Amino acid sequence: MLDKPSKWRPALLGGIAIGLISGIPVISLVNCCCCAGILGGGVFTYYLYREEHTEGMIPLESSDGLILGIMAGLIGAFVQAIIHGFLILLFAGAQEELMRSIMGKIIDRLEKSGGFPSDAIDQMRDQIESSMKESNTMWGVMLSLFTSLIIYPIFAMLGGLLGYGIFRTKKPQQTQSTPTAPQ
Amino acid sequence: MTLSKRIYTGLLLAVGLWCLAIVAAPVLQVYGGMPGQTIAAALYLGFARICHQIDGRSLHVFSEKFGVCIRCTSIYFSFFVGLVAFPFIRGHKAQTIPDRRWLIVGIVPMVLDAFLNDSGIHQSGDTTRVLTGSIAGFVLALYVLPLFIEALTQLSSHRNRQGDSRYAGQTQ
Numbered sequence: 001m002l003d004k005p006s007k008w009r010p011a012l013l014g015g016i017a018i019g020l021i022s023g024i025p026v027i028s029l030v031n032c033c034c035c036a037g038i039l040g041g042g043v044f045t046y047y048l049y050r051e052e053h054t055e056g057m058i059p060l061e062s063s064d065g066l067i068l069g070i071m072a073g074l075i076g077a078f079v080q081a082i083i084h085g086f087l088i089l090l091f092a093g094a095q096e097e098l099m100r101s102i103m104g105k106i107i108d109r110l111e112k113s114g115g116f117p118s119d120a121i122d123q124m125r126d127q128i129e130s131s132m133k134e135s136n137t138m139w140g141v142m143l144s145l146f147t148s149l150i151i152y153p154i155f156a157m158l159g160g161l162l163g164y165g166i167f168r169t170k171k172p173q174q175t176q177s178t179p180t181a182p183q
Numbered sequence: 184m185t186l187s188k189r190i191y192t193g194l195l196l197a198v199g200l201w202c203l204a205i206v207a208a209p210v211l212q213v214y215g216g217m218p219g220q221t222i223a224a225a226l227y228l229g230f231a232r233i234c235h236q237i238d239g240r241s242l243h244v245f246s247e248k249f250g251v252c253i254r255c256t257s258i259y260f261s262f263f264v265g266l267v268a269f270p271f272i273r274g275h276k277a278q279t280i281p282d283r284r285w286l287i288v289g290i291v292p293m294v295l296d297a298f299l300n301d302s303g304i305h306q307s308g309d310t311t312r313v314l315t316g317s318i319a320g321f322v323l324a325l326y327v328l329p330l331f332i333e334a335l336t337q338l339s340s341h342r343n344r345q346g347d348s349r350y351a352g353q354t355q
Binding site for chain 1: 334
């Protein structure tokens with residue numbers, strides 16, 4: 001039987017996807033919903049890996065999903081920090097202004113849709129304003145990298161496991177020898 | 184204690200700590216003094232990476248909001264409840280992964296609630312957020328736990344096999 005494909009390529013692509021989703025302003029709001037972007041990135045990573053797997057290879061296991069998710073999460077944290085730092089270096093004040101106008105438009109739309117109460121809209125404005133001030137420094141980038149290095153691998157790992165669960169092919173029931181715990 | 188039980192206990196503790204941190208943030212903010220407030224600030228900062236933390240959409244204790252919003256709180260706490268309930272529902276040895284349809288059934292109501300609210304079609308309240316979030320968290324726990332135990336058991340057996348072959352290579 002052939003060996004499984006290398007995990008690096010899908011993990012790198014998945015990590016870049018996670019980093020892009022989390023690093024690009026406005027798109028990163030997806031992560032406000034229980035890290036949906038990072039979870040999705042983990043699922044995507046496993047999907048890419050599964051695409052590289054052919055029939056003659058050793059069957060895929062849930063541990064592959066777990067490892068792929070952790071790898072993609074770690075890579076994603078660094079990619080996100082690079083994008084964040086890059087945006088600060090390139091645009092600095094201009095980026096802040098651009099972000100403020102984009103966020104203003106989004107919040108105005110949310111206000112008009114009536115889905116959010118007015119006090120929640122005001123709080124959202126305040127929070128975006130303060131988070132923009134805090135994050136637009138190199139110290140902010142380092143701090144965000146530190147928290148990302150903890151949080152992203154956890155959620156991407158869950159995504160990788162979910163990916164395995166979603167894309168797994170059903171096998172006929174077979175007796176499996178359960179490994180014994182190391183003494 | 185078998186390996187799967189150890190993994191289960193470890194995950195239960197980790198998720199328990201995560202849930203504790205959500206509640207600890209406001210408590211430390213009020214009663215923790217200077218060191219407590221520093222820890223609370225760090226917790227709020229960490230949770231800000233995964234949640235919008237809007238005051239009007241969060242539960243409060245001592246007039247301070249939880250670390251995450253009400254929907255996220257429901258997801259994480261019901262995930263914990265799902266882990267606790269797992270041995271009673273499926274048994275420790277139930278390593279079969281539930282059908283993926285259950286995952287869809289569990290997650291779709293929450294996604295719909297959030298999407299329809301943000302598009303202004305339906306007004307979701309705290310009740311719908313708690314209800315749909317709790318369903319999603321509970322189903323996710325039942326779905327993720329067997330996968331997590333299976334994955335770590337596989338990794339452990341791979342490591343043991345590698346250790347054995349290295350040992351055999353040295354003795355030859």
